[in-house]
C-alpha cells in the first residue's frame with residue numbers, strides 16, 4: 001500500500017496476528033500492534049508524513065548523527081530519505097528470519113547527501129516480527145568508500161503509554177547520563193527507577209542490554225533488548241516544550257515516552273570495507 005503522499009508502506013504480520021507497518025520514508029516503523037490489534041507505538045495526531053519531513057511516530061532512525069552538531073541536520077538525514085526495498089541482501093551471520101514476517105531495506109547516500117556528509121555507505125535494515133510478536137530491527141552499516149568515517153545512531157522509539165505519570169523505566173538506575181537540558185553535562189542517576197514529572201532529555205551511557213518500560217495503567221511492560229548499542233536515550237518534552245513542537249498535540253506528551261537503543265557517547269568508527277551491526281528487539285508483555 002501507499003500513504004497519502006505516495007510513499008510505499010509495507011505491512012508485516014506474524015502467525016499470531018501481530019502486525020507492523022514500515023514506511024520506505026525513513027525506513028521507519030510506524031505501527032506495531034499486538035494480536036488483539038492494540039497499537040504499541042505512539043503516532044502524533046499532527047504527524048507530517050510528507051517527505052523530507054521526519055514523521056513523529058513509531059521508530060525514526062537517527063543517522064548519521066544523533067543530535068544537532070555541525071552542518072548535518074538534527075538527528076541526521078536517514079529518517080527523511082526514501083529507502084529502497086533490498087531484494088537481495090547479503091546473508092546475516094545469524095539466522096534472523098524467525099518466520100517470514102520481515103522486510104529488508106536499503107539506504108545509500110544521494111549526491112546531495114554526499115555534499116553534506118561526504119562518506120559512501122550502505123545502510124541495510126531488516127525489520128522483523130518474530131513468532132512471539134517481538135519487533136526486531138537489525139541494522140548493518142558498511143563503509144564502501146576509501147576513507148574512514150564515524151557516526152552516531154539512535155532508534156528514536158516512541159512507545160505508546162496510557163499516561164506518562166504512570167510510567168517507570170528500569171535498568172538505568174545508577175548509570176551516568178549526559179543531560180541535554182544542561183549542556184550535555186554528565187550526572188549520575190541516584191538509584192531509583194525513573195519516573196517522570198518534568199521534561200527529560202538524556203543519554204544514559206553504557207546501559208545494560210535490557211531496559212524495561214512499565215506502564216502501570218495498561219498493565220504492560222515493554223522490554224528493550226539491544227546489541228551494539230551501548231547507550232539509551234530517554235526523552236519526553238513535557239508540557240512547555242510540547243507546545244513548541246509543531247507536529248505534536250499540546251497534550252500528547254502524556255501518551256508517549258521515547259527510550260532509544262543508541263550509540264551516541266562514543267561514535268562508531270568504520271574503516272573502508274568495515275561493517276557495523278546493531279540489533280534492537282522490542283517485546284510488549286502483559287505485566288503481572
Ligand code: BG6
Nearest residue numbers: 054067074075180201202233235
Ligand atoms: C531528543 C533530542 O532526543 O529528540 C531533543 O535530544 C529533541 O532535543 C527530540 O527535541 C526530538 O527531535 P525531533 O528532531 O524529532 O523533533
